[in-house]
Amino acid sequence: MKTLAFYLLLFSTLIACNNKSTSTEKQTTSIQSLTSQKKIIDLSHTYSDKTIYWVTSKEFTLDTVFKGQTDKGYYYSANNFCTAEHGGTHIDAPIHFAENGQTVDEIPLEKLIGHAIKIDVSSKAANNPDYLVSIEDFLDWEKSQGTTIPDGSIVLLQTGFSKYYPDKIKYLGTDERGEHAVKLLHFPGLSPDAATWLIQNRNINSIGIDTPSIDYGQSEYFKSHVILLEEDIPAFENLTNLDKLPLNGFDIIALPMKIEGGTGAPLRIIAMVTN
Amino acid sequence: MKTLAFYLLLFSTLIACNNKSTSTEKQTTSIQSLTSQKKIIDLSHTYSDKTIYWVTSKEFTLDTVFKGQTDKGYYYSANNFCTAEHGGTHIDAPIHFAENGQTVDEIPLEKLIGHAIKIDVSSKAANNPDYLVSIEDFLDWEKSQGTTIPDGSIVLLQTGFSKYYPDKIKYLGTDERGEHAVKLLHFPGLSPDAATWLIQNRNINSIGIDTPSIDYGQSEYFKSHVILLEEDIPAFENLTNLDKLPLNGFDIIALPMKIEGGTGAPLRIIAMVTN
Numbered sequence: 001m002k003t004l005a006f007y008l009l010l011f012s013t014l015i016a017c018n019n020k021s022t023s024t025e026k027q028t029t030s031i032q033s034l035t036s037q038k039k040i041i042d043l044s045h046t047y048s049d050k051t052i053y054w055v056t057s058k059e060f061t062l063d064t065v066f067k068g069q070t071d072k073g074y075y076y077s078a079n080n081f082c083t084a085e086h087g088g089t090h091i092d093a094p095i096h097f098a099e100n101g102q103t104v105d106e107i108p109l110e111k112l113i114g115h116a117i118k119i120d121v122s123s124k125a126a127n128n129p130d131y132l133v134s135i136e137d138f139l140d141w142e143k144s145q146g147t148t149i150p151d152g153s154i155v156l157l158q159t160g161f162s163k164y165y166p167d168k169i170k171y172l173g174t175d176e177r178g179e180h181a182v183k184l185l186h187f188p189g190l191s192p193d194a195a196t197w198l199i200q201n202r203n204i205n206s207i208g209i210d211t212p213s214i215d216y217g218q219s220e221y222f223k224s225h226v227i228l229l230e231e232d233i234p235a236f237e238n239l240t241n242l243d244k245l246p247l248n249g250f251d252i253i254a255l256p257m258k259i260e261g262g263t264g265a266p267l268r269i270i271a272m273v274t275n
Numbered sequence: 276m277k278t279l280a281f282y283l284l285l286f287s288t289l290i291a292c293n294n295k296s297t298s299t300e301k302q303t304t305s306i307q308s309l310t311s312q313k314k315i316i317d318l319s320h321t322y323s324d325k326t327i328y329w330v331t332s333k334e335f336t337l338d339t340v341f342k343g344q345t346d347k348g349y350y351y352s353a354n355n356f357c358t359a360e361h362g363g364t365h366i367d368a369p370i371h372f373a374e375n376g377q378t379v380d381e382i383p384l385e386k387l388i389g390h391a392i393k394i395d396v397s398s399k400a401a402n403n404p405d406y407l408v409s410i411e412d413f414l415d416w417e418k419s420q421g422t423t424i425p426d427g428s429i430v431l432l433q434t435g436f437s438k439y440y441p442d443k444i445k446y447l448g449t450d451e452r453g454e455h456a457v458k459l460l461h462f463p464g465l466s467p468d469a470a471t472w473l474i475q476n477r478n479i480n481s482i483g484i485d486t487p488s489i490d491y492g493q494s495e496y497f498k499s500h501v502i503l504l505e506e507d508i509p510a511f512e513n514l515t516n517l518d519k520l521p522l523n524g525f526d527i528i529a530l531p532m533k534i535e536g537g538t539g540a541p542l543r544i545i546a547m548v549t550n
Contacts, residue, residue, distance in 0.1 A: 048535035255543035260323035268530035
């Protein structure tokens with residue numbers, strides 16, 4: 001009987017082991033298998049004449065080059081467009097605020113792809129468009145998750161403001177444009193103290209937020225930009241759909257347009273979340 | 276002795292099983308773990324004043340908005356740019372040649388992310404800039420790999436022409452620009468017969484090539500475009516680094532700029548290859 005029990009145990013162990021092995025093979029051979037177990041969430045706004053830009057920046061324009069039947073009998077359509085590097089869902093390359101920082105084409109892809117966490121301050125920012133994400137917000141996340149922010153994380157800040165996009169008055173604080181409108185900007189951002197704490201105490205790969213800027217609207221010296229970008233930590237701005245993400249345990253793939261010498265670029269950014 | 280042998284076998288099986296289990300957990304919780312086992316290869320050219328465009332298209336221009344120290348004491352740099360949707364490493368959305376096809380912002384991300392295969396015709400195209408990838412090239416791949424092209428594949432065509440980029444005479448066949456230069460274009464593409472065979476006999480998600488167009492330079496009616504795009508199969512053009520990919524068993528992530536109503540867009544496309 002004892003020998004039979006061993007046979008049965010060995011058999012069931014082998015079966016269990018084999019199942020896991022199959023699962024592993026599927027995941028290593030193909031992202032398709034990975035995506036079949038995961039949901040892809042697009043964190044990018046579209047570019048159009050409604051796209052939100054800084055109040056002093058050139059906005060997005062699209063010009064139709066051709067649209068319709070050609071004289072050769074096939075349909076054809078094509079457009080040209082112009083834009084500032086920094087508008088809509090985009091990336092700030094380190095050189096945007098750091099003279100010797102990386103340009104957008106120099107950012108290692110490994111900093112833009114990987115595991116991510118989300119800090120949700122939307123309840124605090126709901127009635128305070130000048131809310132600054134604080135060191136305490138990060139410590140609260142760590143306490144609730146029972147872990148420090150993992151090395152190499154992509155950190156997303158959810159203020160809830162993307163729900164106002166593209167309403168300029170609600171999202172930016174003003175629908176005026178030009179230099180005088182800068183002082184009218186009101187939206188949440190990351191406090192410079194928290195940016196300093198992050199670079200001194202944690203080892204993150206990149207950071208993102210669902211407002212127009214990693215510094216809040218009332219910022220005068222853009223200190224959080226300077227602190228992060230001087231450490232070659234790129235920032236993703238004007239994100240959306242962060243409310244569809246969990247607080248931990250998901251992946252980000254953020255691929256900017258590869259502009260040679262670019263200080264930033266339009267960004268397509270997606271999350272992959274376990275179903 | 277027999278019982279001891281069973282103990283040892285059971286023990287070693289459990290160890291092996293546990294190793295696989297750990298490996299599985301790492302892969303399911305994070306793409307970072309996935310990337311740590313995989314090499315990321317960038318298949319995208321940079322955008323600059325050397326970027327290759329169609330001979331009738333508007334080329335890439337970058338204008339410096341500001342670069343230097345501000346009067347508030349911090350460094351700042353930013354640019355504007357203009358471009359045709361179709362130039363450099365870009366995507367053709369179905370609506371580019373199919374009146375009722377998807378615009379670039381409507382393409383499901385699932386068609387742009389997943390397992391990929393490569394058809395290498397570089398030796399055939401080396402001395403023939405008018406080479407057309409044929410049905411036989413696909414059948415040869417299937418024979419060599421012992422499998423049909425898997426459902427949902429992203430299919431990349433390696434002609435070897437990216438080694439000439441951005442030399443217009445070698446890559447395009449001409450450095451002249453304007454309507455008259457269209458007839459001077461010489462570079463490889465996909466034959467319309469092979470495009471028809473693909474949509475009738477295989478189930479691919481998208482297609483890409485390391486030349487300026489999925490139709491070859493001498494094409495007059497852009498039939499391969501029409502055949503593929505009418506089936507909502509997007510095409511990636513002006514790819515690079517395809518020589519660094521295996522023929523099978525790798526993954527593609529292709530994320531275009533999300534232009535509302537766009538007929539195409541700049542594309543950042545990467546491969547993930549097992550180390």
